[in-house]
Structures are given as C-alpha cells and as structure tokens.
Amino acid sequence: MLNTFIFVVLPYVALALLIFVTPYRYLTNRLTWSAYSTQFLERKALFWGINPWHYGIIPILAAHVVGVVAPGTVKGFLANQDTLIILESLGLGLGLFALFGCLVLLPRRVNSPLLKRVTFASDYILLILLTLQTATGIYIATFMRWGSQWYLHTAVPYLWSLAAMSPRVDYMADFPMVLKLHAAGAFLIVALLPFTKLVHLLFLPIGFIKEPPILYRWRAKHMP
Numbered sequence: 001m002l003n004t005f006i007f008v009v010l011p012y013v014a015l016a017l018l019i020f021v022t023p024y025r026y027l028t029n030r031l032t033w034s035a036y037s038t039q040f041l042e043r044k045a046l047f048w049g050i051n052p053w054h055y056g057i058i059p060i061l062a063a064h065v066v067g068v069v070a071p072g073t074v075k076g077f078l079a080n081q082d083t084l085i086i087l088e089s090l091g092l093g094l095g096l097f098a099l100f101g102c103l104v105l106l107p108r109r110v111n112s113p114l115l116k117r118v119t120f121a122s123d124y125i126l127l128i129l130l131t132l133q134t135a136t137g138i139y140i141a142t143f144m145r146w147g148s149q150w151y152l153h154t155a156v157p158y159l160w161s162l163a164a165m166s167p168r169v170d171y172m173a174d175f176p177m178v179l180k181l182h183a184a185g186a187f188l189i190v191a192l193l194p195f196t197k198l199v200h201l202l203f204l205p206i207g208f209i210k211e212p213p214i215l216y217r218w219r220a221k222h223m224p
C-alpha cells in the first residue's frame with residue numbers, strides 16, 4: 001500500500017501537476033515566475049547559503065540524471081574501484097556543502113523580521129523539504145554503500161518503468177524506509193515546483209536575462 005503510494009501514485013500526481021499547473025502559472029502570473037530576490041534585504045547570509053547550495057546540489061542532480069540516461073557508461077566508470085571511491089567522496093563532499101547551504105538559508109528567513117514579511121508558507125515548506133532531501137541523500141551515501149552502483153540496477157530501471165507507464169515497484173519495494181523517503185521527497189519537490197519559487201529551475205540561466213523585471217513596492221518604513 002505504502003509502496004504503491006510512493007512509487008506509483010506520487011510520481012504520476014507530481015508529473016501531472018508539473019505538466020498542467022506550470023504553463024497555467026506561466027500564462028496567468030508571469031511576474032511571479034522567478035525566484036524573487038531578497039538580496040537587497042539581506043545579502044551576507046544569502047551569499048553563504050545560496051552559493052554552497054547551488055554549487056553542491058547542481059552536480060549531484062546532474063549525476064542522478066546521468067545515471068538514468070547513460071547507465072551503461074556510468075557502470076563502466078564505476079567498475080574501477082579508485083574511480084568509484086573518488087566519485088562517491090566527491091558526491092559526499094558536495095552533498096555536505098549543499099546541506100550547509102540549506103542550514104544557512106533556513107535560519108536566515110526565520111531570524112530576520114524583515115525577511116519574515118516576504119516569506120510565504122511555501123518558502124518554508126520548500127526549504128525544509130530540500131533540507132530533508134539533502135540529509136536523506138547524505139545518509140544513503142554514507143550508510144548504504146555504494147549507492148552510485150546499486151542505483152543503476154534498482155532506481156534507474158524503476159524510473160524507466162515509470163516513464164514507460166508500467167511502474168515496476170518491485171525494484172524499490174524492499175529498500176529501507178530512508179530510501180523510500182528520499183524518493184517520496186523527490187516526487188513531492190517535483191509536485192511543489194509549479195507552486196513555489198522553485199519554478200525558476202525551469203529557466204536556463206540565460207532565460208533570466210530575457211525575463212521581465214520583477215516589480216517590488218515597499219512602503220518607506222520597510223526599506224532597509
């Protein structure tokens with residue numbers, strides 16, 4: 001029951017929301033189609049949060065994707081023990097770097113009265129979810145060795161079975177709960193993407209330049 005919910009219901013609901021809500025938001029609420037900046041309210045903690053987060057998580061997500069699209073090539077790479085250890089260590093370092101970023105960004109919003117005023121429930125939910133997602137990933141990488149290898153023989157065929165509309169839950173059913181939570185977290189993040197500022201992920205960096213500017217209106221007493 002739980003397995004069916006996590007590995008069948010959640011991913012398809014997430015995909016449906018992504019496909020239908022994203023264009024709706026793009027067409028009806030264009031000015032919110034971005035990670036609106038809080039840089040002019042607070043920039044010191046932002047620097048120490050946003051940089052580790054992005055430099056850590058982007059290569060990790062890219063590695064997740066490369067495993068899915070080119071499992072054979074990755075398998076060849078990881079067959080060499082030295083390469084396996086180097087890549088896993090690199091992944092762990094990047095994961096910890098990303099987690100550090102989350103742990104700066106979350107209190108940044110909680111502790112600043114000025115930022116609190118421009119922080120929505122969706123911002124908190126997203127930040128907490130990303131922190132948990134990163135933490136469960138680090139746990140898996142540390143205590144369920146060697147994830148980069150068994151991922152190719154379990155999660156990857158499962159994800160392909162999802163894409164083929166014929167989900168093979170058996171690939172994932174016997175994993176410990178922490179991996180199920182990690183997968184559920186990933187689907188939840190995809191489901192929330194069109195409702196939160198994570199929607200900016202759909203832009204290539206160049207897209208930001210072409211986008212219309214975001215309009216801020218502040219009353220004088222709110223100005224920093």
Ligand code: HEM
Pocket residue numbers: 057060061064088090091092093094095096098133134135136137138140141142144145146147148151155182183185186187189190
């Ligand atoms: C929003 C999507 C996701 C995010 C942000 C994410 C994030 C992470 C992070 C930060 C790590 C730690 C990397 C390290 O320290 O080496 C990790 C590891 C891992 N993730 Fe994910 N993940 C996502 C989706 C998924 C999905 C859908 C699966 C499979 C169903 C998955 C399976 C794994 C596995 C097996 C590891 C361990 C890799 C290793 O041991 O090197 N992840 N993830």
